[in-house]
Amino acid sequence: MALNSNREAMIRQLILVLLTAFMLYPLIWLFASSLKEGSQVFVSAHSIYPKGWHFENYINGWKGFGGITFTTFFTNTFIVVLASTIGSVVSSTFIAYGFTRIKFAWRNVWFVCMLLTMMLPFEVIMIPQYIMFNWFGWINTYWPLILPTFFGVPFFVFLIMQFIRTIPYEMDEAARIDGCNRFSIFYRIIVPLVVPAMMTSAIFSFYWRWDDFMGPLIYLSKPSKYTLALALKMFSDPESVTDWGNLFAMSVLSLLPVIIIFFSFQKYIVEGISTSGLKG
Template sequence: MQARRKAVIKLAGEQLLLLALTFMMLYPLLWMVAGSFKDNGTIFTTAHSLLPNRLDFSSYIEGWKGFGGVTFATFFLNSTIITLLSTFGSVASSALIAYGFARIRFRWKKVWFVCMMLTMMLPFEIIMVPQYVMFNWFGWIDTYWPLILPTLFGTPFFIFLIMQFIRTLPHEMDEAAKIDGCGKFAIFSRIIVPLIVPAMMTCAIFSFYWRWDDFMGPLLYLNKPQLYPVSLGLKMFSDPDSITNWSALFAMSTLSVVPVFVVFFLFQRYIVEGISTSGLKG
């Protein structure tokens, strides 16, 4: 009986500790959500309280109006276009490249794989200037091409993740498909792709997060407010030369994290399944 009581006390202590750590991690987000319902002049004077005196939705209405005739609906639409196209391009191209590395024999395969893995160590700041010069020479500034086109050539982290997943699949399936007359692309599209959906969904979720939150890329290549994604739209609320509308900024920031939470809660099982299975072999 005493042992059971100790186990219950230990479990309760662990749960309380986890709840305290969870609250500490979520506190900045909760503070931002609470600030979105406060008056702009009382956000920092009542910063110690997460509960506003009254629910004021005027900051959401004011923030949604945007700037210069460009509403926040435009910013959300731009972010959606960039995120969906770049995510699809990144996952599809990475899956195809991963299949090549995992299943197809070709000359200098290991050398190309090492070169691909080395690119994961390159910070974005190193390739930022050469990329900008190249895209400027193409005349693609103030377009979405610099943000979408590079994703069509694969993402090293996704290639490695999907390749490890493909290595867990038996080669006998490929041999059986070859006997039935399937070529390499048919094997990939009909046999491999349906089996690597968890890994591809994991990559899609990560890509969605990265592209939705991307700030530096749009800041470099987009100059027209009509083309701004949400990340640059939020920046427009902060004006160092005048008064920053913090309540509207927090309101639109709160709305901007809603798609991220929705995607996470709908597809979180794919994250665990895709990452855990990718490390079983190879």
């Protein structure tokens, strides 16, 4: 019996190792290709091990193009990502608190309307938004990428609402007896208890904004304002020879913040999604 149990455990572990290798292979191939000579990337694409270690790909790639280095592109990306992440988390928490703790006219109707916006493809609102931001004079600025997040993100609102609903109303009533108003209850009682949901929202927002390509492509036209997604695309030139070594080297560096964020805050993802708030 014990032998069969050990055999099943070994089989499960073997399957997990194979699946892990299968999932990590693209990243391993990307890193190995970043150390190859650009002209040899696809010639020896079947081989992971580089024939020559070309670390200069990282130095040459960091120089960028048009006199603009990747220091500028990373800085631009961090500005957009951090500002939009703060805006989306803070505003979504306020909205979630209003939907769950404040009674107002047509609350359920407005909640349904908010959920319906989650079903709209970006292509439906892309042109109206561009016309509106162009009328504001915000084209070629970061405002179209940042400002909308300060009005809440429906998915984050829904996620935080589910977490707030696990917090007993008795805590609000006790806080009112102690003289707290709605805002005091919000930042003294609610916010400390929904930190896991807020962190989960922040992590998702960071991922989505870091990988966003369509937004910067629509609103940004000056290379000095490009984010990483656009800068990496500029390395690929279909009309000339693309330096794949430099492109893959910068792609590897662009993954580092995402990987660091994931391994640093992965526990919050589980806690936030499970909505394991305080049970009453």
